[in-house]
Amino acid sequence: MARTGRRPAGSSSREAILSAARQALGRYGYDGTTVRGIAADAGVDPALVHHFFGTKQGLFVAAMDFPVDPSTVLPALLAPGVEGLGERLVRFFLSVWEAGDRSPFLALIRGAVSHEESAALLREFVTREVLGRVAAAVNESQPQLRATLVGSQLVGLAMARYVIKLEPLASADPETVVAAVAPTVQRYLAGSLA
Amino acid sequence: MARTGRRPAGSSSREAILSAARQALGRYGYDGTTVRGIAADAGVDPALVHHFFGTKQGLFVAAMDFPVDPSTVLPALLAPGVEGLGERLVRFFLSVWEAGDRSPFLALIRGAVSHEESAALLREFVTREVLGRVAAAVNESQPQLRATLVGSQLVGLAMARYVIKLEPLASADPETVVAAVAPTVQRYLAGSLA
Numbered sequence: 001m002a003r004t005g006r007r008p009a010g011s012s013s014r015e016a017i018l019s020a021a022r023q024a025l026g027r028y029g030y031d032g033t034t035v036r037g038i039a040a041d042a043g044v045d046p047a048l049v050h051h052f053f054g055t056k057q058g059l060f061v062a063a064m065d066f067p068v069d070p071s072t073v074l075p076a077l078l079a080p081g082v083e084g085l086g087e088r089l090v091r092f093f094l095s096v097w098e099a100g101d102r103s104p105f106l107a108l109i110r111g112a113v114s115h116e117e118s119a120a121l122l123r124e125f126v127t128r129e130v131l132g133r134v135a136a137a138v139n140e141s142q143p144q145l146r147a148t149l150v151g152s153q154l155v156g157l158a159m160a161r162y163v164i165k166l167e168p169l170a171s172a173d174p175e176t177v178v179a180a181v182a183p184t185v186q187r188y189l190a191g192s193l194a
Numbered sequence: 195m196a197r198t199g200r201r202p203a204g205s206s207s208r209e210a211i212l213s214a215a216r217q218a219l220g221r222y223g224y225d226g227t228t229v230r231g232i233a234a235d236a237g238v239d240p241a242l243v244h245h246f247f248g249t250k251q252g253l254f255v256a257a258m259d260f261p262v263d264p265s266t267v268l269p270a271l272l273a274p275g276v277e278g279l280g281e282r283l284v285r286f287f288l289s290v291w292e293a294g295d296r297s298p299f300l301a302l303i304r305g306a307v308s309h310e311e312s313a314a315l316l317r318e319f320v321t322r323e324v325l326g327r328v329a330a331a332v333n334e335s336q337p338q339l340r341a342t343l344v345g346s347q348l349v350g351l352a353m354a355r356y357v358i359k360l361e362p363l364a365s366a367d368p369e370t371v372v373a374a375v376a377p378t379v380q381r382y383l384a385g386s387l388a
Contacts, residue, residue: 153346167338172339
């Protein structure tokens with residue numbers, strides 16, 4: 001593509017990249033979207049996409065307003081090993097949702113229940129960038145199943161506490177929630193599933 | 195309102211009431227909806243609404259296509275006592291979702307993440323008709339918190355398995371899911387939360 005029409009580096013380029021990324025992700029899914037294609041759509045050099053967002057996962061995190069970048073957060077949580085991992089995951093998960101703006105999470109869930117393509121996008125991203133990393137840290141049989149079971153409890157906790165707001169879970173002290181839910185996550189990671 | 199134009203008792207009246215209820219609940223929310231207003235919209239006597247659906251709560255179950263009526267289903271599940279209740283709840287929950295049309299569930303979740311009034315409607319119903327019954331069967335401390343924790347795992351299981359469709363949980367054999375998740379629900383009902 002011709003140099004003419006390319007945007008200069010800066011915040012308007014950043015916004016153009018994010019806009020192109022949202023369109024491409026919505027249309028082609030996570031696996032079908034390339035940094036090169038997004039750069040072309042946004043009229044910028046692919047190097048500028050990498051400059052702003054690093055990898056494709058970083059671009060997804062920014063485009064979808066994902067609350068944290070799993071590639072930067074999960075390694076530190078997983079590094080100490082499986083012992084205590086359930087508690088670390090639940091505590092971190094709560095700290096993100098307690099502090100932050102939850103509207104991006106609501107938008108992701110709303111999309112997933114409304115459109116199969118949105119569900120597929122969320123599924124691909126979570127499977128590869130979140131559950132894949134968790135499964136790789138599991139030492140027991142059926143690591144992928146274990147990782148999805150962890151995901152089911154954490155998504156359900158967010159739905160019950162922050163969306164439907166079921167009481168008394170919705171206003172329970174975070175440490176009460178950690179104490180109640182961490183053993184569930186720990187069993188899914190390292191206990192018996194039979 | 196004039197007698198003229200009122201429908202006779204029968205299935206067409208029942209459908210007219212349900213249609214009016216869905217419109218009113220969608221437009222005015224649970225608190226803003228009255229049996230009298232629905233009866234007027236449907237062109238029937240309020241007594242006929244009570245005859246068909248009992249209370250406004252019963253009308254909600256029918257109008258929102260709640261997959262089962264908790265007031266008829268839960269007593270049988272709860273009757274044998276807390277022992278084995280986790281397994282009975284998970285198995286029953288799966289049997290409902292495996293067999294049925296999931297679009298009403300998706301509509302409920304979509305509403306809850308989109309509008310606070312819809313979340314309130316779902317919260318009020320689930321708290322009173324589902325969690326209240328489960329909590330009453332619990333013999334340990336903090337029965338309401340325990341019931342909401344059960345709810346968090348079951349909602350999360352539905353989200354992960356049927357909405358986001360995380361693999362391999364989405365296509366796991368139901369008995370595999372029961373074996374993995376029932377101990378979680380049982381601990382929430384009768385185990386230590388500390």
